[in-house]
Amino acid sequence: MHLSVALDGAGWHPAAWREPRARPAELFTGRYWTDVIAEAERGLLDFVTIEDGFTLQSTRTERVAGRLDAVLIAARAAPLTRHIGLIPTVVVTHTEPFHISKAIATLDYVSNGRAGVRVRVSASPDEAAHFGRRVFPRIALADRDDPAARQLVTGLFDEAADYVEVIRRLWDSWEDDAEIRDVASGRFVDRGKLHYIDFSGDYFSVKGPSITPRPPQGQPVVAALAHGDPAYALIGSVADIGFVTPGDAGHAAQIVAGIRAVSRAHDPILLGDLVVFLGPSVAAAADRKARLDELAGYVYTSDATVFTGTPAQLASLLIEWQQAGLSGFRLRPGGIPGDLEAITRELVPELQRRGAFRTSYQAGTLRGRLGLGRPASRYAAGDKQPGDKQPGDKQLSGSN
């Protein structure tokens, strides 16, 4: 089973920052994030994701407001950790694929092959106003009968697919052995192994090659969260990992089948998202959740299933959902460090006892841990097998 955690501030519950062991005054420090990610590594987890966005989470005085750039948090933690994968969130709607491609490649270098990126689209008019380059209408995006909403969302996901295509081509734009340092001829690189990507789409054009050589993993891991179409199609076409939000095992099976049906060239790794509130007994966990709800002034719910119970119960549920077709999970700790430590120090040993989770890290990259192997550059001549497709291959033009 693959197991990861989604990190966001003091935890996912809006009142989590008021828990006795929470560190709300340190949320904007390197030490906090390093400690939290090191705790996830202590639990042998596959990776952490780090939430991000360009809007203030809340304008209310009783909530956490403000967040640091997720790529830079990951980079800050990378030299002080050794095994855990680092998957920051990037908003593709407002950023440059060229910059993000080299940022994630560099995260892969500073972490020795543990980098990924979770791509997210943004239809928020407020977020767009922070950039002033596009104007999005204020509409209910979830309203599937509204043609304007459907058109906007479809466009954003089409753009996201192009974006991932571009960052992947840029990662491949230097072949692995492009740096030759040939003193006799005075050449540092073999420029025949540097490739223009010549991408041209509806939303942007990018020439290439990257300024950063091919990263250690070749292709860092690309992930996305999805609750339905067209995000399922994005996962099926360009992502390595999809985070999904089933309500039960049957629903999990249905989602897995749905995404497999729209997967074009590869089978993405599908992980179930759950928000978790853990305690030594069902009552203790429920009491804690209730106390947090009381502090927040409402009953917290989520796009993902909210689990309240013991680590042993959670272990049983995860194994059941895994049998329904999921490859593992991304747990969103209700509070940090409480629920994070319950995952790393109680849930993980429980899963290990049941033979469902690793008992040590093996050397290697994040891709290796996920069973993805290291692909050759799409531009490398001759050593690619027909049918050996990778995410993002569909529009490969083989330019240059």
Added chain:
Amino acid sequence: MTKQIHLAAHFPGVNNTTVWSDPRSGSHIEFSSFAHLARTAERAKFDFLFLAEGLRLREQSGQIYDLDVVGRPDTFTVLAALAAVTDRLGLAGTINSTFNEPYEVARQFASLDHLSGGRAAWNVVTSWDAFTGENFRRGGFLPQDARYDRARTFLQTTWELFDSWDGDEIIADKASGVFLTRPKPGRFAHSDAHFEISGQFNVPRSPQGRPVIFQAGDSEEGREFAASSADAIFSRHGKLAEGQGFYADVKGRLAKYGRTPDQLLILPAATFVLGDTDAQAAELAAEVRRQQVSGPTAIAFLEQLWNRDLSGYDPDGPLPDVDPDPGEHTIARGRASVRMYRDPLATAAQWRAKAAAQQLSIRELIIEVTGRQTFVGSPATIAGAINDLVQADASDGFILVPHITPGGLDEFADTVVPLLQERGVFRSDYKGSTLREHLGLDPSTPRHRLGSVTETI
């Protein structure tokens, strides 16, 4: 009064100053190289480490230029990682104002400043070329004469974002449940010819308030821009007379912006070659120049001035008989230096005269006319030269550019720095924790508290 010297380390760049052919030369990409140089600089109590940037691989004659180091990692990501392996060293990087948006850059620098405990610095550069623009959504739309205007408003906009939080909003009191002292922090609204943005900035005020601002341009607009807005200038005038001239010129521009001379530091880039004796250092320096200018590199340099294909010429032979092509410069793209040859025919005439007088081959001539080392000598000679230049107001210190990655600063740290410390002109330990403190700059104050929120910079 004796001035205190400021010193910084420049990670070896993507140009022929950097010698990659030396057996001691390591990776320019692996993090271990960056960590090595940063740790050396911090051990030597340097003010900061500096990373340059280039957003498109350079080309010559329509092909990627392959004779120098090619490729580099992402500036922000490396600096954030270096914050994990250093405690005090300032972390400075070049970030382009043409191919970025203010909200994102402000967020990245504020994040870096938080994650480093107040050590971030930004070298603001501008660009207008469509060549680099081909890598970006925004393209290369900017007319050359609009680039400083955009840079100025870009910087002004980021300052409004940095200043949108006062710094006292977060109390995070668990007992009362009050995280923010007041609702809706970070509000901003900016409108000008380049940017029309509004909303709420989502990074609380960082330890330095805003990063230390560097400026590198040498033009009239660049100097004025620096005098109005920068904390330090990354200058190219490292010699005595030209350094003093530049220093006096730029510091003289500060008064009209209500600033004092100590609020803008002049830091030229400088290369160095150390030896046990001055004679040995001179020998080593000549050898380094030969490493920096290989035969193919000499031809490539000549092509940049001649603006035509000279690949058929022998670098160990005489200069070409043909004259430079005076037309539009097409041979080299993605590098700044080609624009320095403002009158190619006159420069070529000078080079021919010099080559004839001294009987120099193409390679020997290029070694003579390009990029000689700033400081060559024994540790005592170099320490004396640096101190003399600073005390004579030719600069406030230097940004040292080693020619070997990553160990090229080690000897300087071990031999020159102790001599400067003995003279009492360079710190023996850090006194503050932020880069502003290292540089002797005042803490930044939110501008609206100064009552000047709408003032242009």
